[in-house]
Amino acid sequence: MKIHTIGFTKKSAERFFGLLRTSGAGTLIDVRLNNVSQLAGFAKRDDLRYFVRELCGMEYKHRPDLAPTQPMLDDYRKLGTGWAMYEARFLELMAERGIEEAVPRELVDNAVLLCSEDAPHHCHRRLVAEYLARRWGGVTIEHLG
Numbered sequence: 001m002k003i004h005t006i007g008f009t010k011k012s013a014e015r016f017f018g019l020l021r022t023s024g025a026g027t028l029i030d031v032r033l034n035n036v037s038q039l040a041g042f043a044k045r046d047d048l049r050y051f052v053r054e055l056c057g058m059e060y061k062h063r064p065d066l067a068p069t070q071p072m073l074d075d076y077r078k079l080g081t082g083w084a085m086y087e088a089r090f091l092e093l094m095a096e097r098g099i100e101e102a103v104p105r106e107l108v109d110n111a112v113l114l115c116s117e118d119a120p121h122h123c124h125r126r127l128v129a130e131y132l133a134r135r136w137g138g139v140t141i142e143h144l145g
Contacts, residue, residue: 006144008043010118027111033067100135
C-alpha cells in the first residue's frame with residue numbers, strides 16, 4: 001500500500017495538479033477541518049472536487065475525522081503551544097477516534113492526503129500517514145512536492 005501526501009500552499013495550480021496527475025493516485029482525500037475558506041483559492045472543496053476529476057481523473061473525498069479539532073489548531077497557531085504538544089495531542093486524538101478501524105484501507109491505498117501546509121514536516125497529513133503506516137504495516141509514504 002502506498003499513501004501520498006500533498007499541501008497546496010506555495011504551489012501554483014499548474015504545479016499542484018501536475019504533481020497529483022503524475023502521482024498515479026486515484027483519490028484525493030482532503031484531511032482539512034475547514035475546506036471552504038476563501039484563502040484556499042483553487043483548493044476550496046467544490047472547486048477542488050471539480051478540478052481533480054477533470055484534470056487528474058481522481059475522486060475527491062473529505063475526511064474531517066482525519067483533521068485536528070478547532071481548539072487544537074487554535075492552541076497551536078494562535079497560542080503557540082508548539083509542534084511537540086500539537087503532535088502528541090493529535091496522535092492521541094487519532095487513537096481515540098480509532099482511525100485505523102474507521103478509515104477503509106481501500107480508500108487510502110494509492111490515495112493522496114491533502115492539507116494546506118506546503119511541507120509535510122509540520123503538518124498533520126504526515127502524522128495521519130505515519131500513524132496508519134504503523135498500525136497497518138506494509139505502507140510506504142511519498143510526500144509530493
